[in-house]
Amino acid sequence: MARFIKNMDTVLGNPPGSLVFLGKQRVENIKISTIEYDVENVREYIDDINLDFNSQQRGVKWINVDGIHDTEEVSRIGKAFNLSPLVLEDILNTSQRPKLEELDESVFISLKMLYFSEDKRTVTAEQMSMVFGNNFVLTFQERPGDVFGSVRLRIRKGRGRIRKMGEDYLAYSLLDAIFENYIRMIEFIGEQIESLEEHVLVADDPDVLEKISYYRRELRYIRKVVRPAREIVSSFLRLDDDYVSDEIKPFLRDLAELSDQAMEAVEVYREMLSDYLGIYNSAVSNRLNEVMKVLTVFSTIFIPVTFLAGVYGMNFDFIPELKLQYAYPLFWVVVVCVVLVMLKFYRNKKWI
The missing domain is CATH 3.30.460.20 (CorA soluble domain-like)
Structure with a gap:
């Protein structure tokens, strides 16, 4: 039964003054x-x-x-x-x-x-x-x-x-x-x-x-x-x-x-x-914004890294630096430097 209003079916159609109990019986005897x-x-x-x-x-x-x-x-x-x-x-x-x-x-x-x-x-x-x-x-x-x-x-x-x-x-x-x-x-x-x-x-x-x-x-x-x-x-x-x-x-x-x-x-x-x-x-919105900010920072950091990995992952014979003895460690130095520069840039902008 609804809390805010009772079922009125039992009294509908009755003339005013009709004695009809409307509600839930709570005791056996008066x-x-x-x-x-x-x-x-x-x-x-x-x-x-x-x-x-x-x-x-x-x-x-x-x-x-x-x-x-x-x-x-x-x-x-x-x-x-x-x-x-x-x-x-x-x-x-x-x-x-x-x-x-x-x-x-x-x-x-x-x-x-x-x-x-x-x-x-x-x-x-x-x-x-x-x-x-x-x-x-x-x-x-x-x-x-x-x-x-x-x-x-x-x-x-x-x-x-x-x-x-x-x-x-x-x-x-x-x-x-x-x-x-x-x-x-x-x-x-x-x-x-x-x-x-x-x-x-x-x-x-x-x-x-x-x-x-x-x-x-x-x-x-x-x-x-x-x-x-x-x-x-x-x-x-x-x-x-x-x-x-x-x-x-x-x-x-x-x-x-x-x-x-x-x-x-x-x-x-x-x-x-x-x-x-x-x-x-x-x-909740602020918490979500903080999460999105962290995810955005990571995404933007990995954009140039992904670019570098994509370039040197292409199957061409005459890509520069591929034949160098220290090409692989040099690649990681470049990646780390890019990440550090971007982090410093974000910190200077007070984004992180």
Whole structure:
């Protein structure tokens, strides 16, 4: 399956709002985990089948769903939170472009989480969809395992201000964890890109071009994820006060700077790879020029020598010097003198 776009054959011809899973099934069964918290208490439970939710309840309720291939289960969860079929369609579409959409009573966010596959040696992405509203945050992931471990730890330990704040701060914290992971992923790829420099300059590694092509491909994939994700932060800042309190806007501005940093890092490394490619090609050309220069010098030196050998190799009886006793050593003296004179001439011209 293509990395940059998914096969759309399964959804072609369906009316808008049709609940069709588009992507690769990554888990056998859907797993639902819930964290309810306020300033004083935290409660966690797994596979909660009771999704009745009172928006007037105290504290924040975070429901995380691992696995989105079961359309009936996703539809049941969506109905419990009054999500429209169009939103559910976006959740089930794992090739959905990162976006933020303001709904009637909540906000929908869809973006990618990045991972590095050790087996395939490639950057992979998993879609994360989020809906947050009055005292609740709902997240959908393709499989268990995410970048939210630090957020869960802060909730459990009561660290920072997260348990004192509302659902908008939790939504910000989840986005912040995703963008920090973007930075770590870019740094990981960047360290390998920077290590190419010494190989590029000497142009003695035949795999350099393949490595440059590999890193350019991975950066294009990361850029495809990070660039639209940056737009989400700007849209988040422009949300109505009903969804975003003034208290978290400074944090969102800091998140906007983090998103800019991620995008700038991607562009810097893309330019470095372009420079590396140019430097490598120049180094190869210079190396080839040096080889050609040596070959040319040898060729030009042997041109007069070949001429002399050709003249005295002709089958004529009356060629001068052939009957002399020292004709053969004299011939070599002439050849050596010609070579030395030509070498001195090339050196004076600074050609060698």
